[in-house]
Amino acid sequence: MPLETHQASAMDQMKRTGQRTTDRISGSWMTNQPNPLLCCRLKCWPRNRKGTRDSARATRGRRVPHGPIPPLNSFQMTPTTPRVLAPPGSSSGTTLTAYSSAIGWPPYVVMHEFDADRLGEKANSTSQHRYHVGGPRILVTAFPPFSDFETNVSQSVLEQLDVDGIDGLDVVTWMLSVDKAGSGAVAAEIRAGIEVDGVLHLGLAAGRTGISLERFARNRYSMTKPDNSGRLQESGSIVHGGPETLVTTAPLHILDEEFEHDTDVQWSDDAGGYVCNETIYRTLNELQASNGPTLPAILVHLPPESEVPLEDQVAAVIRIANCLVTRPRYEVAAALLFDDQGRILSCCRPKGDEWGGWWEFPGGKINPGEDAPAALLRELEEELRISPEPKEKVAHIDYDYDDRTVNLQIWNCGSIEPKSITLVEHDSARWLSRDELLQVKWLPADLPIIEKWFQEGLPESSRLR
Structure with a gap:
């Protein structure tokens, strides 16, 4: 007998005898349900x-x-x-x-x-x-x-x-x-x-x-x-x-x-x-x-x-x-780094990555128990082998991708010597002036910040040097 028919027969029998359906149905979902339905699919x-x-x-x-x-x-x-x-x-x-x-x-x-x-x-x-x-x-x-x-x-x-x-x-x-x-x-x-x-x-x-x-x-x-x-x-x-x-x-x-x-x-x-x-x-x-x-x-x-x-x-x-x-929400900290000409650092994601060929601020996820500066310092040491001090949050955005939400913080880390950088996780890097900001393909979460800076100018870095 097909299961649906078998279950229907059992339900009919219970109705005829007056027996409570919860007495003979396995599974806690039936408890306190006024009109429980049997289900096998x-x-x-x-x-x-x-x-x-x-x-x-x-x-x-x-x-x-x-x-x-x-x-x-x-x-x-x-x-x-x-x-x-x-x-x-x-x-x-x-x-x-x-x-x-x-x-x-x-x-x-x-x-x-x-x-x-x-x-x-x-x-x-x-x-x-x-x-x-x-x-x-x-x-x-x-x-x-x-x-x-x-x-x-x-x-x-x-x-x-x-x-x-x-x-x-x-x-x-x-x-x-x-x-x-x-x-x-x-x-x-x-x-x-x-x-x-x-x-x-x-x-x-x-x-x-x-x-x-x-x-x-x-x-x-x-x-x-x-x-x-x-x-x-x-x-x-x-x-x-x-x-x-x-x-x-x-x-x-x-x-x-x-x-x-x-x-x-x-x-x-x-x-x-x-x-x-x-x-x-x-x-x-x-x-x-x-x-x-x-x-x-x-x-x-x-x-x-x-x-x-x-x-x-x-x-x-x-x-x-x-x-x-589930749709994850990632807390991310990224670095705004300047060279001595006032240009900012952008890094290209490697080939094979889902976002390979796209450009981003260096940085990464904030782990449970970390604050943003500590997470950013850890990520910069892992990605670029540098240890600048994050001192000021200069931008913040919530961005919804198709499969996740990113809460992105950008921290001004002042000026560094370009030769001090060692690329570990990126294919290449570029130092960009304000006029060059839109010459690379930025990650979708980064782009609104870049477009604003292109229109209004880059944050000041001199006081953080």
């Missing part, structure tokens, strides 16, 4: 609820459901009403009966006997979801152990997120089966009209020493071991006729900024040839084919806990999740 909560405005939809082209959202749990019934985890007509894997779980399995995805053995009691857990209603909604997926691995760190991270949640986010957790059906489960939900703000796939990379943000998904199989259904696909295309390579839709610049100084997190250009790569490829391919706004989606490969402790991996995943579905 991300898309099926009513969109046009009383009191909901169109402005409730988020920015950056994300699809956001209206009104309260139940947790995504493919089997929300309690142990008194089991369901069979098998698609109609499926012959793959072993069909098992399972009950409500804090971590859901996608609808119509087979739980193989191998998966159930490894999950143990977790496959029949009746614990409740803990999640946040009202914030951006993110779907986080992981895998159980596979091959000869006794554990899978992605599962451990998912379990921790399911218990603790993420402050400010509505976190939906799914355990995907390690097989073809599991790899296509999220793609199927996208096809059906998924309503989340982002998709974060987690997987184990046993041979890596750090957390890998996978930039690409490849349309190829290169399995060296069978998946949990016994499938061994050593070559061939994942999607016949699909693009050879798909790029993550995650905000690259935001992730770059977030993990700029984190040695445990790196970008990777090779997601491998196993089920993890197959999963992110199917997800990205479906997003590309869909007519709706593109959701941010990424695969993150996690190393064994012996390489990076579990608590550190959970913390990193939380930061990644926030990067996917």
Whole structure:
């Protein structure tokens, strides 16, 4: 019986017997709801609820459901009403009966006997979801152990997120089966009209020493071991006729900024040839084919806990999740530096950077616990190998990029000797007079300040020399 029909039957039975619906529906979202609705799909909560405005939809082209959202749990019934985890007509894997779980399995995805053995009691857990209603909604997926691995760190991270949640986010957790059906489960939900703000796939990379943000998904199989259904696909295309390579839709610049100084997190250009790569490829391919706004989606490969402790991996995943579905606000301090002719220093971002070829004031983000002068001095030492003293804030602007807001402060640091500069992070530098200010392509946040100085003149530097 399809899950929707099964759930409707259970609801009818409860109405006939007069039993409270909250007694037999798993998940804390049902508590104190006067007319609770059953849900097994991300898309099926009513969109046009009383009191909901169109402005409730988020920015950056994300699809956001209206009104309260139940947790995504493919089997929300309690142990008194089991369901069979098998698609109609499926012959793959072993069909098992399972009950409500804090971590859901996608609808119509087979739980193989191998998966159930490894999950143990977790496959029949009746614990409740803990999640946040009202914030951006993110779907986080992981895998159980596979091959000869006794554990899978992605599962451990998912379990921790399911218990603790993420402050400010509505976190939906799914355990995907390690097989073809599991790899296509999220793609199927996208096809059906998924309503989340982002998709974060987690997987184990046993041979890596750090957390890998996978930039690409490849349309190829290169399995060296069978998946949990016994499938061994050593070559061939994942999607016949699909693009050879798909790029993550995650905000690259935001992730770059977030993990700029984190040695445990790196970008990777090779997601491998196993089920993890197959999963992110199917997800990205479906997003590309869909007519709706593109959701941010990424695969993150996690190393064994012996390489990076579990608590550190959970913390990193939380930061990644926030990067996917929230709009960050960066506090930035930048330097106004003069030479002995009264010209100001501009620096060109390097090739390969998202803003490569654009010009900016030297400086950078203010870290938590820092004030602007201390942050600026640190950045100038890192970028230019100089240590001038920031003495006066001469400009300030809030600028909204498409994916973030920058609160930029410009501090007058007086005059320096041009030969004292060593470019570490920039391709080139120029000293510009007032008349030359618009001869370079300034970053959008810097440009309004530059245009004002072009019209009104540069700030005075003599008293700071």
